[in-house]
Amino acid sequence: MKRALFPFSAILLLAACGQNGEPDIQLGNAWARPTRGDAPGAVYVAINNKGAADDRLTGAFTDHAAMAMVHQSELVDGVATMRMAGEINIPAGSRIEMVPGGTHIMLEGLRAPLKTGDSFDLVLKFRKSGDRNVTVDVTKAEQL
Amino acid sequence: MSLSHLRLMLWVIAGFVAAATAVLIWRQSQPQQAESTAFGTMGGPFTLTGTDGKPFASSKLNGRPAAVFFGFTHCPDVCPTTLARLAKLRRQLGQGDDALSIVFVSVDPERDTPAELQTYLSLFDTPVVGLTGTPAQIEQVKKQFGVFSRKVEQPGGGYSVDHTAAVILLDRNGQFVATLSPDEGDQVALEKLKRAAA
Numbered sequence: 001m002k003r004a005l006f007p008f009s010a011i012l013l014l015a016a017c018g019q020n021g022e023p024d025i026q027l028g029n030a031w032a033r034p035t036r037g038d039a040p041g042a043v044y045v046a047i048n049n050k051g052a053a054d055d056r057l058t059g060a061f062t063d064h065a066a067m068a069m070v071h072q073s074e075l076v077d078g079v080a081t082m083r084m085a086g087e088i089n090i091p092a093g094s095r096i097e098m099v100p101g102g103t104h105i106m107l108e109g110l111r112a113p114l115k116t117g118d119s120f121d122l123v124l125k126f127r128k129s130g131d132r133n134v135t136v137d138v139t140k141a142e143q144l
Numbered sequence: 145m146s147l148s149h150l151r152l153m154l155w156v157i158a159g160f161v162a163a164a165t166a167v168l169i170w171r172q173s174q175p176q177q178a179e180s181t182a183f184g185t186m187g188g189p190f191t192l193t194g195t196d197g198k199p200f201a202s203s204k205l206n207g208r209p210a211a212v213f214f215g216f217t218h219c220p221d222v223c224p225t226t227l228a229r230l231a232k233l234r235r236q237l238g239q240g241d242d243a244l245s246i247v248f249v250s251v252d253p254e255r256d257t258p259a260e261l262q263t264y265l266s267l268f269d270t271p272v273v274g275l276t277g278t279p280a281q282i283e284q285v286k287k288q289f290g291v292f293s294r295k296v297e298q299p300g301g302g303y304s305v306d307h308t309a310a311v312i313l314l315d316r317n318g319q320f321v322a323t324l325s326p327d328e329g330d331q332v333a334l335e336k337l338k339r340a341a342a
Contacts, residue, residue: 007324013172022268033224034267035220035267036217036263036264036266037216037260037263037264039220039264040218040220041170041220042220042221044226054301067300069300071221071224071274073221075309075326075327077306078292078309078310079292079306079307079308080222080306080308080309080326081296081306082219082221082222082296082304100221100222100224100225100228101221101222101225101326103221104173104221106220106221106255107220107300108225108300108302110322119280123174136287140269141224141227141233141267141268142228142231142268142269142270143228144225144228144229144232
């Protein structure tokens with residue numbers, strides 16, 4: 001009886017840990033438009049933090065490109081600008097969906113241009129949750 | 145001079161002043177000629193280079209309204225998003241691809257050769273007129289359309305280009321109608337397109 005109780009209490013302990021402030025990061029709906037030549041690409045990802053603690057997106061990498069950077073497009077006095085974003089806070093219980101014209105993961109130095117219908121792996125780095133993998137689908141250019 | 149003569153003369157003078165005032169008001173209310181690039185005008189004729197490498201005169205755009213966007217091919221987010229939005233709006237207009245020209249003018253002429261532009265625009269399943277030119281030609285057209293752009297060095301090498309985000313809407317005669325802002329709703333944008341296409 002005691003032996004059976006041990007794994008159960010371990011599970012209980014784990015569950016309690018989650019409630020005590022661990023982030024629970026889930027990635028989904030990752031997509032990018034196709035590219036041509038040596039032009040960079042942009043990936044949009046939905047980040048869901050179902051946990052009880054905040055987490056921060058600190059960076060990204062992929063085998064498919066020399067560099068992956070968290071970028072931010074902004075409209076300043078009617079001018080579109082694009083800059084490196086700082087760390088992005090993903091508050092506990094919140095969902096952040098990157099959409100065109102805002103935050104995105106910019107891929108510079110693509111090993112091959114992105115083609116509609118292709119998919120590749122991208123890793124997002126989080127301060128607490130570590131590296132998380134997501135599969136990026138290459139959509140049509142007209143995707144909004 | 146009799147009093148009635150004086151009265152008649154005053155009436156003539158009053159009539160003359162009224163007519164002159166009316167002419168003045170009428171002239172001020174007339175739209176300014178787009179041929180001039182003086183302050184307060186927008187657009188006007190230009191010649192750039194098409195994706196086939198041949199000169200492209202702006203008069204080729206006449207006959208249908210045009211949505212003109214200034215961007216660059218190494219722009220992964222804002223430029224394809226704007227082109228995708230224009231393609232969607234043209235579909236929503238529901239009059240076919242001939243009802244509106246979508247025009248993409250490069251603000252990065254050093255990198256955007258006609259061939260590069262052609263390759264980039266062929267990603268889209270919809271016809272887009274791509275235009276580039278010499279840096280001097282591009283500067284001139286930017287000035288005509290009140291468009292701003294500047295190169296920004298990127299950490300890790302290469303550069304990006306900050307540029308005016310608005311789309312410039314021209315009527316079938318190449319006259320400025322309105323701008324489409326990226327942060328206005330599609331419904332507002334569609335109304336403007338309908339007005340330009342009317």
